[in-house]
Amino acid sequence: xxxxxxxxxxxxxxxxxxxxxxxxxxxxxxxxxxxxxxxxxxxxxxxxxxxxxxxxxxxxxxxxxxxxxxxxxxxxxxxxxxxxxxxxxxxxxxxxxxxxxxxxxxxxxxxxxxxxxxxxxxxxxxxxxxxxxxxxxxxxxxxxxxxxxxxxxxxxxxxxxxxxxxxxxxxxxxxxxxxxxxxxxxxxxxxxxxxxxxxxxxxxxxxxxxxxxxxxxxxxxxxxxxxxxxxxxxxxxxxxxxxxxxxxxxxxxxxxxxxxxxxxxxxxxxxxxxxxxxxxxxxxxxxxxxxxxxxxxxxxxxxxxxxxxxxxxxxxxxxxxxxxxxxxxxxxxxxxxxxxxxxxxxxxxxxxxxxxxxxxxxxxxxxxxxxxxxxxxxxxxxxxxxxxxxxxxxxxxxxxxxxxxxxxxxxxxxxxxxxxxxxxxxxxxxxxxxxxxxxxxxxxxxxxxxxxxxxxxxxxxxxxxxxxxxxxxxxxxxxxxxxxxxxxxxxxxxxxxxxxxxxxxxxxxxxxxxxxxxxxxxxxxxxxxxxxxxxxxxxxxxxxxxxxxxxxxxxxxxxxxxxxxxxxxxxxxxxxxxxxxxxxxxxxxxxxxxxxxxxxxxxxxxxxx
RNA sequence: GGAUUGGUAGUUCAGUUGGUUAGAAUGCCGGCCUGUCACGCCGGAGGUCGCGAGUUCGAGUCUCGUCCAGUCCGCCA
Numbered sequence: 001x002x003x004x005x006x007x008x009x010x011x012x013x014x015x016x017x018x019x020x021x022x023x024x025x026x027x028x029x030x031x032x033x034x035x036x037x038x039x040x041x042x043x044x045x046x047x048x049x050x051x052x053x054x055x056x057x058x059x060x061x062x063x064x065x066x067x068x069x070x071x072x073x074x075x076x077x078x079x080x081x082x083x084x085x086x087x088x089x090x091x092x093x094x095x096x097x098x099x100x101x102x103x104x105x106x107x108x109x110x111x112x113x114x115x116x117x118x119x120x121x122x123x124x125x126x127x128x129x130x131x132x133x134x135x136x137x138x139x140x141x142x143x144x145x146x147x148x149x150x151x152x153x154x155x156x157x158x159x160x161x162x163x164x165x166x167x168x169x170x171x172x173x174x175x176x177x178x179x180x181x182x183x184x185x186x187x188x189x190x191x192x193x194x195x196x197x198x199x200x201x202x203x204x205x206x207x208x209x210x211x212x213x214x215x216x217x218x219x220x221x222x223x224x225x226x227x228x229x230x231x232x233x234x235x236x237x238x239x240x241x242x243x244x245x246x247x248x249x250x251x252x253x254x255x256x257x258x259x260x261x262x263x264x265x266x267x268x269x270x271x272x273x274x275x276x277x278x279x280x281x282x283x284x285x286x287x288x289x290x291x292x293x294x295x296x297x298x299x300x301x302x303x304x305x306x307x308x309x310x311x312x313x314x315x316x317x318x319x320x321x322x323x324x325x326x327x328x329x330x331x332x333x334x335x336x337x338x339x340x341x342x343x344x345x346x347x348x349x350x351x352x353x354x355x356x357x358x359x360x361x362x363x364x365x366x367x368x369x370x371x372x373x374x375x376x377x378x379x380x381x382x383x384x385x386x387x388x389x390x391x392x393x394x395x396x397x398x399x400x401x402x403x404x405x406x407x408x409x410x411x412x413x414x415x416x417x418x419x420x421x422x423x424x425x426x427x428x429x430x431x432x433x434x435x436x437x438x439x440x441x442x443x444x445x446x447x448x449x450x451x452x453x454x455x456x457x458x459x460x461x462x463x464x465x466x467x468x469x470x471x472x473x474x475x476x477x478x479x480x481x482x483x484x485x486x487x488x489x490x491x492x493x494x495x496x497x498x499x500x501x502x503x504x505x506x507x508x509x510x511x512x513x514x515x516x517x518x519x520x521x522x523x524x525x526x527x528x529x530x531x532x533x534x535x536x537x538x539x540x541x542x543x544x545x546x547x548x549x550x551x552x553x554x555x556x557x558x559x560x561x562x563x564x565x566x567x568x569x570x571x572x573x574x575x576x577x578x579x580x581x582x583x584x585x586x587x588x589x590x591x592x593x594x595x596x597x598x599x600x601x602x603x604x605x606x607x608x609x
Numbered sequence: 610g611g612a613u614u615g616g617u618a619g620u621u622c623a624g625u626u627g628g629u630u631a632g633a634a635u636g637c638c639g640g641c642c643u644g645u646c647a648c649g650c651c652g653g654a655g656g657u658c659g660c661g662a663g664u665u666c667g668a669g670u671c672u673c674g675u676c677c678a679g680u681c682c683g684c685c686a
Contacts (some may be wrong), residue, residue: 028653041644041647043647045644045645045646045649046645046648047643047644047646048641048642049642049643050643050644050645051643051678052646052648054646057628063646065644067643067647081637082636091656094646096644099644099645099646101645101646103642103646104646107646124619124636124637125619125620125636126619126620127620127621127636128621128636128647129622131645131647132623132635133620133635134618134620134646136620136621136678136679136681138616138678138680139619140680168647175644190685191684192684192685192686193684211685212686214686236685237685239610239684239685241681241685242679242681244685353670362612362681362682363682364682373664462686464686465686467686468686470686490686502625502686521624564679574677574678574679575678575679575680576677576678580677
């Protein structure tokens with residue numbers, strides 16, 4: 001009866017099933033019953049006169065015993081090896097006293113094997129599937145289907161399923177419709193490089209895979225669906241990181257007739273319910289922090305609030321000193337001089353400090369000045385530093401007072417362009433927080449709000465911080481008058497220093513949209529060419545609307561404590577955006593290329609060299 | 610595009626100053642074993658030291674190039 005099939009995982013047995021139970025659900029409540037189960041041979045222990053097989057399926061592990069009395073089954077069990085696929089029928093019985101295994105949910109019982117059928121043999125696994133052996137990631141990825149059999153991966157992907165199911169239920173209950181949008185589309189105005197697909201029927205033209213469903217979800221608002229969501233694949237052809245894959249999954253959300261506070265409240269509640277139900281974690285009220293404050297206090301637009309340290313401005317104390325390394329940035333309107341007090345950091349060795357100096361140089365910092373606080377009560381005498389003589393004793397003591405240092409602290413200094421100081425000292429703050437175990441809590445979520453509309457390009461022009469459809473928090477006239485300082489109605493949800501999601505209210509008004517394009521210096525031709533359809537749509541009664549998107553992979557990664565999203569994606573790509581299992585991307589035939597009107601340059605290059 | 614770490618048995622790793630036949634653990638194969646549960650004991654097989662040049666009497670080891678994988682910077686609203 002098909003309508004009952006959703007119950008199959010709760011031991012619902014239907015007539016033609018190959019098993020009566022999953023391995024992992026056979027417990028003492030089934031004692032003295034005959035069961036049939038299927039699975040993989042996890043381990044075989046042969047004691048000559050008795051053979052133990054641990055059989056594994058999705059739900060867990062169960063021990064089966066084969067006795068020489070049951071000759072046929074015993075002989076078959078004698079021949080099976082790791083990862084053979086077997087079907088076993090046997091009697092559930094309580095284990096003898098002293099032979100129970102508390103580490104197994106099925107550890108109080110065992111199966112006395114009566115019949116065993118080898119459903120499939122297996123070659124020797126390329127790597128052990130237990131929890132004890134570390135295996136290189138490239139080997140795991142090459143045999144990913146084996147890797148996914150491992151308990152850890154089974155748990156990660158099941159957890160992912162639980163979360164995405166709760167997302168669907170939550171959004172459904174709140175009136176959001178699951179609507180699909182195209183994968184074959186055209187290049188969207190986001191900043192990333194597009195994945196391209198040549199068109200056979202329009203030779204010379206290309207589809208682009210969506211970097212996100214951004215424009216389509218806005219159009220669905222124009223269409224009056226009011227509330228939309230989608231768990232959507234997104235594609236960006238940029239270099240990878242531990243938390244970045246070329247294809248990734250977003251929980252994409254958009255709603256009409258809604259305020260910034262409302263959309264944040266609805267989605268915040270969703271995240272909180274997920275943490276509560278899946279992990280029994282109460283995230284509490286999620287604080288809001290303006291972008292400017294985040295940059296000032298933490299040097300980052302996605303601060304990790306598990307760490308209590310903050311950047312403290314000291315430029316005002318150092319403007320008039322001789323020492324140009326500090327005085328220069330202190331007087332530069334685009335410069336910044338910041339100090340970071342590290343509790344207990346005085347124990348750092350010269351070698352440690354050198355390593356941190358090298359670390360901040362990655363971010364463009366030219367050096368890393370420091371002061372160790374040994375005995376504060378002795379004044380400057382109690383401080384240890386190569387730079388006190390340059391900034392002066394009086395200034396040093398003022399800085400120490402401002403920072404509220406205590407004995408045993410170390411203070412690091414950054415002085416440069418504000419961008420470099422923020423990135424370098426911001427990154428140092430996190431590294432020190434982790435290295436010195438200064439995390440004060442396990443979960444630290446926050447909303448970062450009041451983002452600027454634009455940021456300055458190196459060349460001098462302006463570019464959108466989110467995307468060009470983000471609504472500003474002011475009128476078109478005000479925006480035009482002060483574009484560099486205008487704020488947007490955009491918001492990011494940050495968890496433990498990781499950007500989980502972000503969104504904005506969108507522009508639904510033509511005059512405003514025109515102003516933004518003008519400021520961004522996007523010509524009318526370019527507007528029409530790239531997203532004329534959206535501008536058209538805005539003419540036909542676009543409702544006020546806005547939304548946001550969460551990175552599902554990152555959310556799961558944080559929740560399961562993985563350090564890469566590859567651990568929560570069934571078939572991820574390697575750092576060079578390839579797949580070592582399928583060998584994708586692969587070559588195609590000349591015929592296929594001709595059909596889509598594409599001629600390769602690489603072959604010519606190969607010949608020339 | 611750049612910085613950096615790694616690539617040696619199926620797997621995880623060791624390999625000294627460049628020097629005899631490249632080792633260990635585990636897995637695999639064979640044998641023994643009736644209460645193990647990462648079973649145990651005995652024996653055996655298993656290597657393109659990523660690939661290609663070079664230096665050298667001699668290279669796993671040194672040099673250069675290259676490929677692959679990881680982390681990061683740039684990049685990714």
